[in-house]
Amino acid sequence: MSTTIYRGAAVFTADDAPARAVVEAFAVRDGRFSAVGTLDEVRAASDPASGPVAEVDLAGRFVAPGIIDSHTHLAGFGASLAKTPLRDCASLSEIQQRLLAARAADPEAARVLGIGWLFDAVGDGQPTAAMLDEVLPEVPVYLDANDLHSMWVNTAALREMGITRETPDPVGGEIARDADGEATGMLYETACTQYGWAFLEAASTADDLVHALDAAFRSYLAVGVTGATEMSLNAAEVSGLRTLIARDGRLPFPVTAHWILEPSGDAERDLAGITGIVALRDEIAASDAAEWLRIAGVKFIMDGVIDACTATMRAPYADGSNAEPIWTAERILPVAAAADRAGLQIAMHAIGDRTSEIALDAVEHCIRVNGPRPRRHRIEHLESVADTTIERMGELGVVASMQPVHCDPAVLDNWKAMLGDERGETGFPWQKFRAAGVPLTLGTDAPTAPHQPLPNLYIALTGGSVLAPELPPYHPERVFTPAEALTALTAGGAWAGEMEETCGRIRAGLDANFIVLDVNPLEAHPSALLDATVRSTHVRGAEAHRA
Template sequence: MPTTIYRNATVFTADAAPFPAVVDAFAVTDGRFSAVGSLDEVRTAVSGAEALAELDLGGAFVSPGIIDSHSHLTGFGNALSKVQLRDCGSLDEIQQRLLAAREADPEAPRILGISWLFDAIEGGKPTAAMIDEVLPEVPAYLDANDLHSVWVNSAALREMGITRDTPDPIGGEIARDENGDATGMLYETAGTQYAWNFLEAQHTEADTVRALDLAFETYLGVGVTGATEMSLNAPQVAALRAIVARDGRLPFPITAHWIIEPSGDTARDLAAVEGIVRLRDEIAASDAAPWLRIAGVKLIMDGVIDACTATMRAPYANGSNAEPIWNAERVMPVVAAADRAGLQIAMHAIGDRTSEIALDAVEQAIRENGPRPRRHRIEHLESVADTTIARMAELGVTASMQPVHCDPAVLDNWKAMLGDARGEAGFPWHKFREAGVALTLGTDAPTAPHEPLPNLYIALTAGSVLSPELPPYHPERVFTPAEALTALTAGGAYAGEMEDSCGRVSVGLDANFIVLDVNPLEAAPSALLGARVLSTYVRGEEMHRA
C-alpha cells in the first residue's frame, strides 16, 4: 500500500491525546492516517512502507476536514441557482432582483428566490400583491432566510390550488386576510407541505442528482469533508444511491436524519419511525453504506423568532406567542419509540420553552427505555434558559449551533421581535462550554452562508461577515480558535456519531483534511475573511485544489 508523508506544516489535530494538538507531520496509507507527530516520529513509524513518498506543504496550516453538522444538501444545491435575496434591504430591491431574473430567463416556468429577510419588508408582512407588482403572471416562490416561511405571489397560489378552503396543516399557517383569502405567506409546515412538496413533485431524479452534485462540489471547495443531512426524504435517498451507483462513492460521507412532521395521528407518527428503522437497516446492508448512514429522526419542534413562530416562555414584543409544532403530548411517544429503536433524535428548538419540551421528551424516553449510551441533540438553541443548559449537560444532549445565524447583520428583526433583555441574551455559547455540554458548530446551509471560514470568524469575534463594520453581538461569548476548530471538526464527528472514522488527524481515522493559506490559531480573525482552502482531501484523495 502506498504511503505519503505530509511534512513542513502546522497540523491542528483536534486530538488531545496521545499527541499534542499541533504537530508538524503525518502520514497517510490507504486512505487513513497511519502516523501523526514530529517528522522524525512519522518517518520512523512508516519506515517499512513498500512505496513511500513525501509532500512538502510549504508551511501551510492543516486541519481535519470541516464537518457541517447541520445541512440540507439538496436544498443547498438547489439554492445555489435561486435568486439570492439576503442582501436586499428593501421591497424595491427585492422586486428589482426578481424582475432582473425574469428578464434574464423569460421562458422560465417559475421564479425561485431565497434568503429574503423580514426586516427588508416594512412591517414584516410580505404579501402576494407585492410580488405581483413585478411578476403578475409567472409563479414566484421565495424562501425566507430561515427557510421556515415561503412568500409566494398570486400565480403561485393558483398553481398550488390554495384557496380560502385550503386547511392549515398541523404546525403551520396560511396567512389570510379578513375575507379568509390567502395573502401570500406560508408559515412553517404550510410552506413545506404546500410550496416545497409541490415544487419537489416537479423535479426528476436527475434534477435532484444535479443539485446534490453541485452541493458536494461547492462544499469540497470550502473545506467540508462530511455533513449531517437534516431533511432527508425519499427523492434524496434515491438520488444519493444513484450517485453511489454512478461513481462507486459519494464525494464525502454523510449521516442523515429523516424529518417527521406531526400528522395528528400518533399511530401514523409511530409508523413513520418504523419506516425510518427499516430504511436505516436497508442502507446499512447496501453498497451505499460506506458513504451514507441513516442516523435518526429530525423533529422540527417550533419555528423561528423572526416570524414569532418559535415557542417562548414569555410572549413576544407584540404580545403574541406560538404553540410548538410538536407539543408534549404528540412528541413524547415518538421520541420514546425512536430512542427504543436506537435512532438518534435531533430536535429543532429555537425558543426557550421549546428546548424545555425537547428535554422533557428525552428524559421520558430514558425512563421508559432504561439506561444505555445515547447521543441525542438539540438544534439551534437561539434563546435558551440557563436551567435548560444545565439539564443538557446532565442528560448528555449535544448542542448543535450555527454562528452564522447570529451575524449582527441579520439580528435587528430578531431582537425587535423579542423586544426585551432576551434580545441581548441569545446564542450563549459560553454558557454551554462552561456547563460541559458537547458542542458542534454547523451552518444550516442554505438558511445561512455555507462557508466554514466565515462561520469560524463569527465564532471567534461575534462580528459580522455580511457587514464587517457592525459592532459584535456580545463578544464575551466567543470561542478560542482551538475551541472553535474542534467544534467544527471533532465536534461535528461526535455529534454525528462518526468520531471512530473522522473528525481528527489521528492514527486509524479516515484521512479527511484540509490545507489552508492562513493559520487560524495565530492569525487575526479578520484574515479568515480572505482566506482560501488550498486543498481538500477525503480518505486520502485530493478532491479539491485551489
C-alpha cells in the same frame, strides 16, 4: 502500498491531549492516517520496506481535519445555488428589482425562485402576494425566507398550488389569510413544506435532484467540508444519493442523515413513521450504499423561528404574540420513545426557550421508559435558551448543535426586535454551554445561511459580521477560542454524528480527511479568515479539491 508524508506545516489534530493538538507532520497510507507527530516520529513509523514513501512539503501552511457540517440540507442547498439570492436586499424595492432582473435573464422559465429574503426588508415585516404581483403578476414566484421556515409567493403561485380559502392549515403550520379568509401570500412552517416545497418537488425531475446534489458536494469540497449531517432526509433525497452512489461507486464524502418527520395529527401514523425510518435505516446499512450513507436518526422540527414569531417562547414576543410548538409534548413523547427504543438518534429543532425545555422533557421520557444507556440525542439551534435548560443538557449529555452564522449581527435586527430589548441581548450563549460541559458541534444550516466554514468560524471567534464587518459584534464575551471552535467544527461534528471512529481528527487509524489553509486560525487575526483560501481538500487521502 505507498505512504505519503506531509511535513512543514502547523497541523491542528483536534486531539484531546494538548501535547498532540498541534504537530508538524503526518503520514497517509491506504486512505487513512498512518502516523502523526514530529517529522522524526512519522518517518520512523513509515517503513520503506512496506512500500514507497513520498514526502510533501506544505511550506508552512495550516492543516486541520476536514470540516464536518453538522447541520445541513444537501438537496436544498444544491437547489438554492440556482435560485435568485435575496439575502442582501435591504428593501421591498430591491427585492422586486432583483426578481425582475432574474426574469429578464430567463424569460422562458416556468417559475421565478428566490431565497434568503429577510423579514425586516419588507416594510412592516408582513409580505403579501400583492407586493410580488406588482412586478411579476403572470409567472409564479416562490421565495424561501432566510430561515427556510416560511415561503412568500405571489397570486400565480397560489393559483398553481391550488391554495384557496378552503385549503386547510396543516398541523403545525399556517396559510396567512386576510379578514375574508383569502390567502395573502405567506406560508408558515409546515404550510411552507407541505404546500410550497412539496409542489416544487413534484414539479422537479430526478435529474434536477441529482444536479442539485452534485452542486452541493462540489461547493462543499471547495470550502473544506469532508463530511455532513443531513437534517431533512426524505425519500426523494435517498433516491438521489443512491443514484450518485450507483453512478460513481461512492459519494464525494460520507453523509450521516436524519429523516425529517412532521406531525400528522394522528398518533398511530406518527409511530408508523418511526417504523418506516427504522426499516430504511436497516436496509441501507445492509446495502452497497452503507459505506457512504447512513441514517442515524430522526429529526423533529419542534418550533419555528424568532424572526417570524413562530418559535415557542416562555414569555410572549415584544408584540404580545407567541406560538404553539409544532410538536407538542403530547405528540412527541411517545414518538421520541419509539425512536429511542429503536436506537435512532433524536435531533430536535428548538429555537425558542420553551421548546428546548420540551425537547429535554422528551429525552428524559426516553430514559424513563427505555432505561439508561449511552445516548447522543441533540438539540438544534438553541438561539434563545434558559440557563436551567443548559444545565439540564450538561447533566443529560445532550448535544448542542449550533450555527454561529445565524448570529451575524447583520441579520439580527428583526430577531432582537421580536424578542425585545432585554431578551434580545441574551441569545447564542455559547460560553454557558461550554461552562456546563455540554457537547458542542457547529454547522451552517445551509441553505438558510452561507455554507462556507471559514466565515462561520470568524463569527464564532468574534461575534462580528461577515455580511457587514463594520457592525459592532454581538456579545464578543461569548465567543470561542480558535482551538475550541475548530474542534467543534471537526471532532465535535464527528462525535455528534456518531462518526468519531472514522473521522473528525488527524489521528492514526482514522480516515485521512484533511484540509490545507493559507491562514493559521490559531495565530492569525480572525479577520484574516474573511480572505482565507482552502488550498486543498482531501477525502480518504485523495485530493478532492485544489484551489
